[in-house]
Amino acid sequence: MPMPFSTEDLSIYYGEFQAIKNISMGFPAASVTALIGPSGCGKSTFLRSLNRMNDEIAGSRSTGHIWMDGIDLTAPHTDVIKLRQRIGMVWQRPNPFYKSIYENIAFGPRYYGIKNRKQLDEIVETSLRRAALWDEVKDRLKDSALALSGGQQQRLCIARALSVNPQILLLDEPASALDPVSTGKIEELITELKKDLRIVIVTHNMQQAARVSDYTAYFYLGTLVEHGETDQIFTNPEKNSTQEYIMGRFG
Numbered sequence: 001m002p003m004p005f006s007t008e009d010l011s012i013y014y015g016e017f018q019a020i021k022n023i024s025m026g027f028p029a030a031s032v033t034a035l036i037g038p039s040g041c042g043k044s045t046f047l048r049s050l051n052r053m054n055d056e057i058a059g060s061r062s063t064g065h066i067w068m069d070g071i072d073l074t075a076p077h078t079d080v081i082k083l084r085q086r087i088g089m090v091w092q093r094p095n096p097f098y099k100s101i102y103e104n105i106a107f108g109p110r111y112y113g114i115k116n117r118k119q120l121d122e123i124v125e126t127s128l129r130r131a132a133l134w135d136e137v138k139d140r141l142k143d144s145a146l147a148l149s150g151g152q153q154q155r156l157c158i159a160r161a162l163s164v165n166p167q168i169l170l171l172d173e174p175a176s177a178l179d180p181v182s183t184g185k186i187e188e189l190i191t192e193l194k195k196d197l198r199i200v201i202v203t204h205n206m207q208q209a210a211r212v213s214d215y216t217a218y219f220y221l222g223t224l225v226e227h228g229e230t231d232q233i234f235t236n237p238e239k240n241s242t243q244e245y246i247m248g249r250f251g
Contacts, residue, residue, distance in 0.1 A: 003067070004029065005168060005198055010064035010074075012042075012049050014057070019045045021222045022064065027168070027215075032190060032199045034213035034230065036206065037245065042222040043202045047170050050200065051087035052080045068168075085112060088161035089170040093177050094153035096145035096160075101128075101137050104145045104156055108164040123163055131159035132189050151182025158189065169193065171201040175208065187212050206246055210234050218242045 003026030012020035020042050027033050035043040048054045049062060052073065066073040073083060085108075097104050105124040114120060124141070128134040133155045137148070145156055154174060161169060171190070175183040190199060190212045203209050209216055210230060217227040218239075226233060226242045237243045 003027070004069050006067050007050075008065040008067060010046075010049065010066060011062060012045050012054060013061050013063075015059045019222050020049065023224045025217060025224060025227050027198045027200060029198060030194055030196070031214040032194050032201060032212050033215040033217060034209035035200065035202045035217050035219060036204075036209050037219035037225075039204075041219040043219050044172055046219065047172055047200060047202050048089075050168070050170055051084050051089055052078070053084075053089065055080065085164045086166055087168040087170060088164070088166035090154070090157050090161055090172070090174050092173040094150055094157050096148070096153050096156050099145060100142050101145050101148070101156065102141040104160050105163045108160060112164060127159040127163040128156075130162050130193065131155045132185065132192070133159055149182070151178050151185060154178060154182070154186060155189065158186075158193075162193075166197070168198045168200070171199065173202050173204065176204065183208075206234075206248075218245060220245075 006024070006026035008024050009022045010020060010024070011018060011022055023046065035047060037043050045054060050066060054060045054062070062074060064074070068086070097107060099107070102124055105127050106120045109120060109123050114123070125134060128137060133152060136152060145153065148156060158174070175186045178186065187208065190201065193199060201213065213230045215228065216230045216233040218225045218233065220241060226237055226239045233242065234246060237246065
């Protein structure tokens with residue numbers, strides 16, 4: 001029986017090129033899994049496949065399975081809109097909507113049918129609190145989201161993803177464009193959020209992976225070289241190539 005959220009022999013193709021090669025791995029509840037590896041190794045492609053965002057790329061196709069609570073998410077009849085409600089995503093660079101702070105958070109709940117203003121107010125406050133941003137913006141909810149700092153914008157994007165109450169959060173290098181202070185806040189936030197969510201994060205920062213993740217998966221040329229508990233991967237990896245990468249000898 002597959003783990004409640006896992007992949008089974010998942011492969012991703014762009015035309016004839018196989019970017020991801022037969023990857024099987026699970027994501028335990030209330031944990032962070034870091035995907036590491038050199039540029040172009042397939043980390044972000046794999047991450048995007050988990051909520052079917054790769055489908056939006058022309059020429060992309062997949063084989064294998066993605067399992068969530070016994071349901072195959074790769075099945076042709078899958079409602080990808082509902083799927084992306086359950087599996088939220090935050091991109092590398094902050095991408096707030098050209099709207100107010102409030103409207104950025106309320107957008108998703110409204111899309112999924114919530115119209116009651118009091119209910120929306122509660123969702124906005126709860127989402128901003130979960131993203132550790134409420135105290136900084138509670139008096140300026142009508143201001144443009146673009147007036148926020150880069151770090152605040154990224155936390156707003158996390159709050160926006162949380163507003164539809166996902167079960168899983170995918171983060172594609174969420175702090176790579178941020179300063180060290182903002183990066184620290186994002187890392188603290190990840191540690192707090194994992195109490196309620198499965199989180200999968202792509203990162204090039206080995207120190208960040210060691211700090212925030214419970215499990216680490218090392219990718220190379222589209223293959224999953226090694227996957228295990230972060231402490232074991234960083235201190236006693238089974239594969240020499242994993243150690244070479246972590247030590248900074250290539251990549």
